[in-house]
Amino acid sequence: MAAPEHPAHAERVRQVVVPAVESVGLLLEDVVVRRAAGRSVVEVVIDVTEDDDGGLDLDRIAEATHAVSDALDAADTITGEYTLEVMSPGVSRPLTERRHFTHAVGHTVIVKRHDDEPVSGRLTAVERTGSDDGTIVVVPVTPGLKGRKPVVGEPVRIPLSEVRAAHVEVDLTGVGPVDDDEAGSDADAGQES
Template sequence: MVAAASAAGPAQRVRQVLDPVVAASGLVLEDVRVRRSGGRQVVEVLVGPDEHDERDVDLDRVAEVTRAVSDALDASDPVAGEYTLEVGSRGADSPLTARRHFVHAVGRSVRVRRRDGEVVAGRLTDVQDDDALVVVPVTPGLKGRPPRVGAPLTIALDDVADARVEVDLSGLGPDDDGADDAGRES
C-alpha cells in the first residue's frame, strides 16, 4: 500500500490526506488541484456543504477548514517543496455536477441542458429521492410583460448533460445593491 500511495500524483496524495479532515469539518472535499503559477507551486482545495447541510460555505467556515487543512498538510507533507495553499468554495457559476449541488440550488434559477440537447431554464423546485429534478420553466417577459411560467418538468439526473445556477442581478436597483448600511449617516 505504501508503493501505491507514493505512485499517486500530488493531487491524489493531498486528497487522501484531506478527505477525512474536511469531512470532520462538516464539509465535502469538492476538488484538489496542484499546479504551478508564476514559478510557485499552488495547492488549491475546493470545499462545499454536504447534501444535508443547509448552511452556505461562508468566510468563517472557509477560515475554519483552512486551519484544519493547513495543519493536516503540514503533518503529512504530501506535496514536495514549498507551496501556497488556497482554500475556497465552488463559485456561483460552477456547474452543478453532483446531487448535493442540485439540493443546494433548490429555489434558484437554473439552466439545464439535457443529453438530447434540449435546454430548460427556470426555477429548480425539488430534487426527488429517485434522483430526479423538478424544474418550473420560466421564459422572460418581453417589453414590460411578465415572464411566462410553464408546467413543472421532471428531469432525471442521468439525463442532465450540463446545469448551472443562473445568477440574476437584474432586480437590483441603486438602493438595493445588497451592501450593508453600516457606516451610513441617517
C-alpha cells in the same frame, strides 16, 4: 501559466486533504497542486454535504483551511514553502451531482437533456429516489415582453439520469444604475407632507 504538479504528487496531497476536510463536516470537490513563482500552490475546493442546511460561509472556510493546513504540515507532503487556497465552488460551477441541485433549489437553472431542448426556469425541488439518483423539478419562466409579467409554465420533471449539463443562471435583474425617475418617486413616497 503555472505548471501542474505530477499526478501522483497531487494524489498524495488529495489523500491528506480528504480526511481534513471531512473532519470539519465538509466535502472535497477538487484539489489542484501547481507550481507558481518557484513555490507550490495547493488549491482546495470544498462544498457542503447534501443534507447540510448551513451553507458555506467564511467561518466554515476558515475552519477547513486550518484543518487542511495542519494536515499538510503534519504529513509533510509538500516540499518547501507552499501557498494554500481554500475556496467554495462558486456559482459558475456545473451542476453534476444531486447535492449540487439540492443546494440550487430556489435558483434559476438551465438544464440540457440528452435528447431534448434545454429547460430554463426556477428549480423548485429535488426528489430523491435512491442513494445517488433522483428527479429535479423545474418551473419554466419566460420573461414578459415590454414590461409584462413573466409567463410561468407547468413544472417539468427531469430524472437526473437524463441531464447532460446544467448550471445556475446568475440573475442580474435589478443590478445597475437606478432610474432617476424611480429614485425620485421612492424618495418622495417616504416623505411626510
